Amino acid sequence: MSLWEYANPKKFMQTSGWLLPIFAVSSAVMLTVGLVWGFFFTADDYRQGSTVKIIFLHVPAALMAINAWFMMLVTSLIWLIRRHHVSALAAKAAAPIGMVMTLIALVTGAVWGQPMWGTWWAWDPRLTSFLILFLFYLGYIAMWASVENPDTAADLTSVLCLVGSVFAVLSRYAVNFWNQGLHQGATFSVDRETNIHSSYYLPAYLCMAGFVALFIALVLLRTRTEIRKRRLQALLVRERLA
């Protein structure tokens, strides 16, 4: 057993076939419970009132927007080094999902910022690098669409992904590099105590887990579609030659 077995499209289709419903159902359950709990059964914040509840959408979306790019980076590097087609297709499949997550984070952030900060948008380092990440998603998707040869497209987009990771990293850590910004620091982190009350972080963690499962389910689904599209193309070519 090795991880590289899943680079075989047939094996990947088999395994993803039974993983997909598990992730889809668990994501639906976790998101329903987490969001309903967060929106209707949590108390108002001591300073921000009920506006704080945007956190249950904003933080998971931003988390996945950045992590989706890192997932694309890893699969792109696997493609560049080991030339597994499934890996390149997984990166291609993840891009539109990550783009939508980025858009959700930007929109919910603006809706949160307007009443709290007093502005929809500010050229704060973190906000700006997040906007650039969104533009990188658009560029990445456009590049896949514009290059005819699939291998060349995979090569070029992989390099674009490597460059874009700069802004994925900055979106997460800009608050630490340039401390004079508008956006507050991280609320949730693995390595230190959080400043969020337990009545908020339980539904928030549930929403985050739900977004992770949703992302995995969508990536599996879209990768399966891409693999089938490739097969269809191969069949068409064979038919034309026969």
Next chain:
Amino acid sequence: MKSLKKTRRIQVIAVAAVALAVSTALIGYALQDGINFFRSPSEITAEAPPETEVFRLGGLVSEGSLVRGQGETITFSVTDGGATVPVEYTGVLPDLFEENQGMIGTGRYINGVFQASEILAKHDETYVPREVIEALEAQGVYRNPTDAAGGGAATN
């Protein structure tokens, strides 16, 4: 990429990653002033910007300094623990604007007074239900996080 051997591909990627990281770090370091969203009161008092320059000033609103004058004009002072700068502003303040809390204003520094044209409120990453704060205050356990952290809260 496909014409290269596998080890050479890994080498190319490693060199590209290092080059990217170094160039990002250099650009970030060189543009530090431009990327930082606001300046602190200490920076302003150390070297006063010209009266024509529009910039952002950020810090904590000093306790007891907020005066709502005639009409809509508001004065208060902003501190970062070191220096304090008086601010004058005409307009509507955001909900979260309070004494002892972070703010960022856009405006000009004229004759030792910061004339703000826009005020944003900054908040930190602390989220606690109102009832919990009230219960803690009733028991005398709760300390305002901005008091405990001093000027540091503004830079979170």
